Amino acid sequence: MRVLITGANRGIGAALSQTLDARGNEVIGTARAAQGCVPLDVTQPNQITALARQLSDAPLDALICNSGVFHDKHERLDDGYPPEMWAQEFAVNVTGVFLMVQAFLPHLRKAPAPKVMIISSQLGSMARATGGKYIYRASKAAALNLGRNLSVDLAPQGIAVGIYHPGWVRTDMGGSDGDLTAEEAASGLADRLAALSLDTSGCFETWDGRTHPD
Secondary structure (H helix, E strand, C coil), X not given: CEEEECCCCCHHHHHHHHHHHHCCCXXXXXXXXXXXXXXXXXXXXXXXXXXXXXXXXXXXXXXXXXXXXXXXXXCCCCCCCCHHHHHHHHHHHHHHHHHHHHHHHHHHHCCCCCEEEEECCHHHCHHHCCCCCHHHHHHXXXXXXXXXXXXHHHHHHCCEEEEEECCCECCCCXXXXXXXXXXXXXXXXXXXXXXXXXXXXXXXXXXXXXXXXC
């Protein structure tokens, strides 16, 4: 498969890029801070369209929307969560996902069994609404909703869409207390990508294949 991954310079994205490459896939890793990746800021539409033009008419078997930010871990309800923080997180976690899918639709349509993987989070699940982290939770819930609706509209075009919770991973974002290494999460997500099809399109699953409650 030819796979494009956003946010591939570190954490889950880097591990997933390495895992898919080791499994024989052609991986195009992108990142805002390039560090060996193709430079791409998903909040900049002109950069997204430029990369789409650069790939020309080449088929794309899978698009993995992994880029994400989590700025509001320690905000207080009384005086935190400034408007700029809402705008920044939604620009990456939601709008960036949509813009990537939109820009690379022509490339996906050229593949025999194209797939879109959206990395959301269990914090976006209404079943796990335990308070706090309002911006991140809202953005990941929006990413889940976006993925579900894309799965409906893209099914007639033969494009499968899956939404995934990668687990609580020991990364800069997840912190040192996480349950999984990035490599463990990446291995599971690579398996989920392989299993994704039109029959399972619209799924919200964990890294290890369990159905996650909305």
